[in-house]
Amino acid sequence: MQELFDFLREEGVEPRLLDGVKAFREAHPVAQEYTDRIPVPEYYYYGNNTWELALAALLAGKNLLLAGPKATGKNVLAENLAALFGCPTWDVSFHVNADAASLIGTDTYNGSEVVFRPGPVWMCARVGGFGILDEINMAKNEALAVLHAALDFRRSIDVPGYDRIELQDGTRFIATMNYGYAGTRELNEALTSRFAVLNMPLIKDDDLVKLIARRYPDIDMKICGQLAKLYKELEKKAESAEISDSALDLRGLLDAIALMDQGILSGAALEMCIVNKTFDDYERKLIRDVIAARIPDDLTRVAVFGK
Ligand SMILES: Nc1ncnc2c1ncn2[C@@H]1O[C@H](COP(=O)(O)OP(=O)(O)O)[C@@H](O)[C@H]1O
Ligand SMILES: [Mg+2]
Structure with missing residues (x-):
């Protein structure tokens, strides 16, 4: 982890932001059972301006939407950010059949009783993790509506039939979205407005x-x-x-x-x-x-x- 901090310092990323991340890490220790969910990046993201914007947004408590053409390092950056902040991470992929239940959780019968099996968004909320909402523009709007309250100032998840849960202080969502080629689907406005949007530059x-x-x-x-x-x-x-x-x-x-x-x-x-x-x-x-x-x-x- 120190290595990633060193890399960013060498790349000239504003030290104040890096200090902010260190303070975040100290304020949000991770329970032992989730430490294996903290990513260990194989590759580092290059682009110090993008780094600074992303760090500032996350430190300010915002959720981040990384938008740009394919292979601009959106997933690499998302993973690097989770690693730097030292947060357990859940990947949410928005295949066409993704629905609210696959994000939040479902009731399942465990042989003797019906129990709630939490989905990735629920886990992020509870544990204070980072949720990577991958290719979010491919999701059906019905599936996304359930995220609205989680993503705005309410910072909560309301599942009918269950208790409303509040997001942990450290919970953040980083969404990615491809655009710039045929087949791009726009993200609806209600959702876009809940993110700080970073347009991913082409690599220098x-x-x-x-x-x-x-x-x-x-x-x-x-x-x-x-x-x-x-x-x-x-x-x-x-x-x-x-x-x-x-x-x-x-x-x-x-x-x-x-x-x-x-x-x-x-x-x-x-x-x-x-x-x-x-x-x-x-x-x-x-x-x-x-x-x-x-x-x-x-x-x-x-x-x-x-x-
Ligand atoms: N700015 C960048 N810094 C580091 N790697 C990059 C960058 N841009 C593209 N890549 C590389 O391109 C490949 C695709 O990255 P990925 O994050 O999967 O792209 P995306 O999610 O934007 O389609 C990876 O090998 C990644 O390391
Ligand atoms: Mg990607």
């Missing part, structure tokens, strides 16, 4: 280099720089609508590097993880040209990682 050039180098410490730094530039170029082409954003996905670039690390030649790896994400011939050619201008297609593992 030098942050992308740092991200790749941290994940692949052996990577040749020249190649690393070219891969980052290649990605930013695709981003520009997508912004100016020269290509669609189906091939533009940081996950794809990172996957390609992972394949090279397995010994796949650069060309084949980039083809599989970037070019093949689109099925339009014209677009594929444009993307191949961008790649070819930066990365030869026959780089071996030794060329990329020196081993």
